[in-house]
Amino acid sequence: MATNNRAVAYTGNGGVTVKEIEFPELVLKDGPGVNPKNVGRKCEHGVILKVVSTNICGSDQHMVRGRTTAPEGLVLGHEITGEVIETGRDVEFVKKGDLVSVPFNIACGRCRNCIEGKTHICLHVNPDRPGSAYGYVDMGGWVGGQAEYVMVPYADFQVLKFPDKDEAMEKILDLTMLSDIFPTGFHGAHKAGVKMGSTVYIAGAGPVGLAVAHSAQLLGASAVIVGDLIDERLAQAESFGCETINVGNHDNISEQIEQILGVPEVDAAVDCVGFEAHGHNHQEAPAAVLNSIMDATKAGGGLGIPGLYVTEDPGASEEDARRGLLKLDFGLGWAKAQSFATGQTPVMQYHHGLMMSILKGKADIAKAVNATVIGLDEAPRGYEEFDGGAAKKFVLDPHNLIRT
Incomplete structure (x- = not known):
């Protein structure tokens, strides 16, 4: 041995x-x-x-x-x-x-x-x-x-x-x-409520986001839209049938979703970015993705959150974020009666x-x-x-x- x-x-x-x-x-x-x-x-x-x-x-x-x-x-x-x-x-x-x-x-x-x-x-x-x-x-x-x-x-x-x-x-x-990665992707899509005919927005075209996209296809989604800042990753999502949005070029995801679907919202969304999220201006904004997917998901829709969030982030630019506290527009999610699924898979x-x-x-x-x-x-x-x-x-x- x-x-x-x-x-x-x-x-x-x-x-x-x-x-x-x-x-x-x-x-x-x-x-x-x-x-x-x-x-x-x-x-x-x-x-x-x-x-x-x-x-x-x-x-x-x-x-x-x-x-x-x-x-x-x-x-x-x-x-x-x-x-x-x-x-x-x-x-x-x-x-x-x-x-x-x-x-x-x-x-x-x-x-x-x-x-x-x-x-x-x-x-x-x-x-x-x-x-x-x-x-x-x-x-x-x-x-x-x-x-x-x-x-x-x-x-x-x-x-x-x-x-x-x-x-x-x-x-x-x-x-x-x-x-x-595959169970995590599937979990994110499943917990967001993806089913036959669903329209889905996935924030992040890294490996987990791509795994969510493939899982959403397996679950029967009618349209899978993936957003990211990096064109190479978006091209990878397009290679197996996803629609894409370069979020660095647009400050309103709902407008881009409307151009693809004809309506400005999806049935379900999944956050595959986590606490190192950036806004459309490429500046770090830890809650940017969570707030954007609440806005872009229909009332009564589901949000899967396999993206990692932590209780301590020593590299954060803001004191609250260093302690895992985010400026979350939770009132919007509450008003829209959205469901949230978080944590490890x-x-x-x-x-x-x-x-x-x-x-x-x-x-x-x-x-x-x-x-x-x-x-x-x-x-x-x-x-x-x-x-x-x-x-x-x-x-x-x-x-x-x-x-x-």
């Missing part, structure tokens, strides 16, 4: 580096970002994975930009697909050699929330608050999966085993999206169904998000290009196992 391990770590200065870290064991050890109450936590219910693919996420980018309280040295990565190489004493149903997708939510399967299917807000994995994730700030300190090997706790409950390993490897660029509610859609040729998520494979050593370049607005979803291939 291998004893070396390399991983992508936050350097604390707006960048990342690839460095040697400890080979994972079935225990959570002390390290950058690990909650003291989690140190020494035994995980005989867990497995060790040889990472086959692990993706760079926009949520990672928020940390790398210095917009959270993430500590230097934090090992990044919560989108993980891998082969089981070791199982804990208490693991019964997951076997060595299984190829599995790992939900980015860490969930025990035993608390009240997990039993109710709310695996995004598990009560037992993060001493600070409900909910946890790999390689993420204030999430308990579980080591990230942008690495060669990673430990995954509560394996029997959490991991999604692919039925046939060879078939899965043929579709690995689609299946790697099951750990986060409970991946386990969706990943099996989306896996079957991929395996049966009904979903083409890798094409929609422009999945682009790079080696682990190329991660710093991937982060830099992604930060620059590249219309790509970077997939790290630590062991050169992906054929493209």
Whole structure:
């Protein structure tokens, strides 16, 4: 068995580096970002994975930009697909050699929330608050999966085993999206109420926005409109049938929607930008997207908000925003009787169904998000290009196992 391990770590200065870290064991050890109450936590219910693919996420980018309280040295990565190489004493149903997708939510399967299917807000994995994730700030300190090997706790409950390993490897660029981005996109569209014939506006043409757009199409939307500031990303949305709006060129989204649909509003809208939102003047305005989608969505419509919002933003230009307080036009949303769905996505509610859609040729998520494979050593370049607005979803291939 291998004893070396390399991983992508936050350097604390707006960048990342690839460095040697400890080979994972079935225990959570002390390290950058690990909650003291989690140190020494035994995980005989867990497995060790040889990472086959692990993706760079926009949520990672928020940390790398210095917009959270993430500590230097934090090992990044919560989108993980891998082969089981070791199982804990208490693991019964997951076997060595299984190829599995790992939900980015860490969930025990035993608390009240997990039993109710709310695996995004598990009560037992993060001493600070409900909910946890790999390689993420204030999430308990579980080591990230942008690495060669990673430990995954509560394996029997959490991991999604692919039925046939060879078939899965043929579709690995689609299946790697099951750990986060595809369920998150589907969740955003579903919670916004997208259904057959719906008209939908999606704020943000990054990978999550593109995943929402593809999900809205799968749900039967009649028109999917995507807004962004970057023409390259808008072109990617157009490549699979979306209408687009460059919001940097227009100060009124409703007028642009009317030009496309004939009416100035949509049935549902999804915010895939989050707290680093910018207004049409390219100036940062954390509540700009939320206010714009309330305005552009019909009375009684739904708003899905998978875009990330935080309780602390040290890089914000305003004091309120530094504490997670936004100038939200909530009265408008209330007056229009709109529904709001926020928070992490409970991946386990969706990943099996989306896996079957991929395996049966009904979903083409890798094409929609422009999945682009790079080696682990190329991660710093991937982060830099992604930060620059590249219309790509970077997939790290630590062991050169992906054929493209």
